[in-house]
Amino acid sequence: MKRANLDVTIIGGGMITHDLILPSVYHLQRLGRVGKLTVCALNSAPLRALIDSAELQQAFPGQSFEAEPSLSEEPTRMFPCLYEEILARQAPHQAVIVAVPDQFHYKVVKTALRQDQHVLCVKPLVLTYDQAHELEQLARDWGLFVGVEYHKRFDRRSLMAKRHYALGHFGEFAMGEAKLIEPWYYRHSNFQKWFTCDKTDPFVYVGCHYVDLVYFITGLKPVALSVSGVKGRFPNGNEGYLWSNGRVRYENGALLSVTDGLGYPDDAAGSNDQGLLMYCEGKNGGGMIEHRDNDRGVRYSFLEGIGCGGSKYNYVSPDFFRLVPWEGPGFKPVGYGYESVAAHLDAMSRIEAETDGLPDEAALARRRELIDEIDRQGLLATPANSFINELVVEAARLSIVRDGAWVDIRYEPRPHVALRTA
Ligand SMILES: NC(=O)c1ccc[n+]([C@@H]2O[C@H](COP(=O)([O-])OP(=O)(O)OC[C@H]3O[C@@H](n4cnc5c(N)ncnc54)[C@H](O)[C@@H]3O)[C@@H](O)[C@H]2O)c1
Incomplete structure (x- = not known):
């Protein structure tokens, strides 16, 4: 596959x-797949923490990024x-990774597109369907790629399940639970600053x-869907939904119960609790998919508690993201988290490489073809192939503030959500 070497700006x-994100991009940079790297935050304090991170220094010796604002700025100056200035300075058709709190995604992604940049945004892309649709159209008009992380x-178990489901090996999904x-x-x-009741909740997060x-x-x-929440106070006194339980109804009548929260004990072995169970129906019997996603069979007991939770005994997942020895300096990232970031950046570089040197009109047409191909393939999440998520998020917010009122999601004449009144 042809690739161009894009500059990357991470916002957040x-x-x-x-x-x-940063360790993934650092690794791609030392593999020669990323050019200049800039990280922009609201103030210099988090950037200082990234530069001083012992884990990152150990894994990526000698690597750094351009900090915006500069590290010499007062940590509290916002x-x-x-x-906006950073994006305006960046050459066109480079990569922007948006990693700011959910409610700012729309504004930052739109600004990046207006500055002719490809975008990878952390989930959820935006909080309403209309915003997702608008970004999809903007990106399409200008031949820019937007991916959602x-x-x-990219977890192998998800890819395996997708293949077997498509081949009919499970039957049809009927009832499930996720947490x-x-x-x-x-x-x-x-x-505690931004996870407040008016902005988000564990279901959306x-x-x-x-x-x-x-x-x-x-x-x-x-x-x-219907989502109910349990409210509580953060240490700074802000009120947030700290727990949520939702029920999602699917077009074939299936139901998925989804339980989320910010409350897995720090002393427990997790380091969180997560998984998916789906029961399916065939003609003469049942199929089942069960993913225990927090406990992947690796257990460590450290001498001292490490990591943010700090527990000594841990279920260690090797699958999402780990830094491991490799043939080069420091440690390299492995896992589906890294693979996902790499795949999105590779998609952008492929679009650039394949249109390099073409006349403007031909380049735009080819960009759109490549983006359509990615949308259809459905592996990388894009506004076109993952917009159900914005409908779900929009419906969930309507529901949770009404203590679990049912909200319908309709696809005709155009996708929208509607509070159920009867
Ligand atoms: N598993 C996942 O996919 C996953 C996990 C965690 C977070 N996220 C998503 O990532 C996003 C950020 O989460 P987080 O946990 O890193 O939050 P965080 O609060 O730790 O960091 C947010 C960052 O955004 C920066 N920021 C805020 N406003 C800004 C502005 N105007 N300009 C530049 N920078 C600005 C802040 O300086 C901060 O560095 C959220 O959308 C969240 O949902 C996804």
């Missing part, structure tokens, strides 16, 4: 940037619009991974 320097799609309970310590993180996955595996569209 928080947890997901530290744990997944630069909410600096990303639903990395569970993703993140650690208690999240309550003490930056989350992590439940969306499994809703996307069931759609990815089965192709079944959700047609209605």
